Amino acid sequence: MTTNMGSTDRIIRMVAGIALVLLAVFGPAGSAWNWIGWIGLVPIVTALIGWCPAYKILGIKTCKSA
Structure with missing residues (x-):
């Protein structure tokens, strides 16, 4: 990779991933945001590793070329 x-x-x-996870943790109880917010883990993980599988499929690259 x-x-x-x-x-x-x-x-x-x-930032977006953390906001979604915080919404899941501290959002209104019983709302759809409780489970939707956990999707925020995906952008957090991709940000940490610096690789996005969707970018690979679509041929997108936002980093500077070496």
Whole structure:
């Protein structure tokens, strides 16, 4: 796996993922956000590893070329 995400992309994913997880944890009880918010783990993991499988499939690369 080679990195296909730039630093700006990774920061945006991390912030969005954390916001979704916080919504799941602290959001209104019994709402759909409780389970939807856990989807926020996906952008957090992809931001941490710097590789997005969807980008690979679509041929997108947001990191600077070496």
